[in-house]
Amino acid sequence: MSAVDLTFEEAQRELEQIVERLERGEAGLDEAITLWERGEELYKLCVGRLDAAQGKIEELARRAEETRP
Amino acid sequence: MSKVEAIQYGDRKVYAVAAFNRGVAEWLQRLPTVWVEGEVTELRRNARWQSVFFTLKDPNDGACLGVTIARSRFDALRLDLADGERVHVFGRPELFEARGDFRMRALSIERFGLGDHLAALERLKKKLAADGVFERKRPLPFLPRRIGLVTGNDAAAKKDVLATITGRFPAARIVVAETLVQGPLAANAMIEALRGLAAAPEVDVVVLSRGGGSFEDLLPFSDERLVRAVAACPVPVVSAVGHEQDNPLCDFAADARASTPTAAARLVVPDATELLARLERTRAGLARGARSVVERRRERLVHAHDRLRRAPALAVERKRARLEHAAGRLRALSPRATLERGYAIVRTHDEIVRTASAVSSGDELDVEVADGRFGARVE
Numbered sequence: 001m002s003a004v005d006l007t008f009e010e011a012q013r014e015l016e017q018i019v020e021r022l023e024r025g026e027a028g029l030d031e032a033i034t035l036w037e038r039g040e041e042l043y044k045l046c047v048g049r050l051d052a053a054q055g056k057i058e059e060l061a062r063r064a065e066e067t068r069p
Numbered sequence: 070m071s072k073v074e075a076i077q078y079g080d081r082k083v084y085a086v087a088a089f090n091r092g093v094a095e096w097l098q099r100l101p102t103v104w105v106e107g108e109v110t111e112l113r114r115n116a117r118w119q120s121v122f123f124t125l126k127d128p129n130d131g132a133c134l135g136v137t138i139a140r141s142r143f144d145a146l147r148l149d150l151a152d153g154e155r156v157h158v159f160g161r162p163e164l165f166e167a168r169g170d171f172r173m174r175a176l177s178i179e180r181f182g183l184g185d186h187l188a189a190l191e192r193l194k195k196k197l198a199a200d201g202v203f204e205r206k207r208p209l210p211f212l213p214r215r216i217g218l219v220t221g222n223d224a225a226a227k228k229d230v231l232a233t234i235t236g237r238f239p240a241a242r243i244v245v246a247e248t249l250v251q252g253p254l255a256a257n258a259m260i261e262a263l264r265g266l267a268a269a270p271e272v273d274v275v276v277l278s279r280g281g282g283s284f285e286d287l288l289p290f291s292d293e294r295l296v297r298a299v300a301a302c303p304v305p306v307v308s309a310v311g312h313e314q315d316n317p318l319c320d321f322a323a324d325a326r327a328s329t330p331t332a333a334a335r336l337v338v339p340d341a342t343e344l345l346a347r348l349e350r351t352r353a354g355l356a357r358g359a360r361s362v363v364e365r366r367r368e369r370l371v372h373a374h375d376r377l378r379r380a381p382a383l384a385v386e387r388k389r390a391r392l393e394h395a396a397g398r399l400r401a402l403s404p405r406a407t408l409e410r411g412y413a414i415v416r417t418h419d420e421i422v423r424t425a426s427a428v429s430s431g432d433e434l435d436v437e438v439a440d441g442r443f444g445a446r447v448e
Binding site (some may be wrong): 054 | 356
């Protein structure tokens with residue numbers, strides 16, 4: 001599945017599974033490289049989502065601050 | 070005792086009005102003297118009249134009894150009675166013959182004393198308790214849409230309650246029913262007001278309020294019908310009657326009681342300032358909570374990413390190590406180790422010499438030892 005279609009939690013879970021698989025040394029060399037690339041892709045996706053969420057929170061907090069009675 | 074004469078019309082005995090009245094009056098006089106309790110109303114005393122007149126009213130159902138008492142006797146009692154006062158009247162029933170009016174001829178009157186009132190209230194309280202009138206205690210609404218207020222038309226008392234409620238919660242909406250709060254008509258008036266407010270749209274709680282007053286002033290708030298009406302009210306009732314030491318029976322029937330207007334306000338509306346402050350704290354917590362969710366996710370992500378960064382190098386290292394291990398074992402199996410123990414490999418024409426017959430005298434040999442090789446000739 002393309003990483004973009006995953007929810008944050010799904011992407012995070014897949015990333016952690018990849019890390020564990022790499023750390024256990026089960027993957028072949030070629031597979032290890034593929035896994036690494038996939039992991040980096042998932043990481044970028046997750047960070048992007050987190051940054052977006054944080055931006056939204058700060059925006060809401062700022063707006064809430066403005067409407068304080 | 071004069072004989073009551075009837076006139077004979079054929080076989081019909083007919084009495085004159087006066088004769089009939091006299092007959093009934095005489096019959097009534099045979100009844101014993103008794104004590105009757107009621108409230109004095111319509112007291113009429115005139116210095117030119119022989120008698121003083123008043124109506125004795127049953128406070129519970131309004132039944133009435135006319136009473137007369139000789140003016141000299143009444144004055145001698147020095148009661149200084151006022152309308153609405155509870156009395157015990159000692160006398161006998163009689164018929165005022167001239168008018169055919171039935172009434173009571175009083176011989177003595179006693180004011181219903183404080184002790185009697187207290188005893189009567191205590192009896193009533195026991196009876197109401199036995200009927201379960203004091204049992205229902207409903208929770209008050211946190212924020213009523215409208216508040217019903219039953220109050221006297223005494224401006225000060227009303228303002229007191231209104232000010233404390235709006236002081237706590239400025240947006241409170243209050244429906245006021247001004248009514249009599251003392252005297253013989255108060256109980257009925259308050260029952261009407263209570264029913265009207267409870268039926269009004271959006272009224273979620275009713276406050277029954279009255280400032281302090283004498284024991285007698287507060288008596289309507291112990292009236293059996295009012296107490297039952299409070300208990301039966303479809304919305305919760307807060308009783309805010311008199312002061313701390315007063316315990317009118319409506320206090321027990323109400324869902325909550327307050328000893329002051331301030332206490333009543335505290336019961337029916339939340340403190341807006343405190344409420345807003347709490348809301349602000351909650352709101353701040355909301356932002357904090359949302360941020361910490363993101364933070365926890367980010368930490369977990371960064372941790373996973375660190376491991377991801379190290380993992381491929383680790384995997385390559387591990388493979389390299391395995392490779393080295395294999396190479397080591399490979400090397401261990403090579404002839405070099407044998408050479409180091411002093412053996413040599415002898416080749417001729419690039420063929421390893423395995424038997425003596427493989428070479429002839431004069432052949433060039435290539436000898437390999439542990440640290441190199443040199444040439445030799447077969448002799």
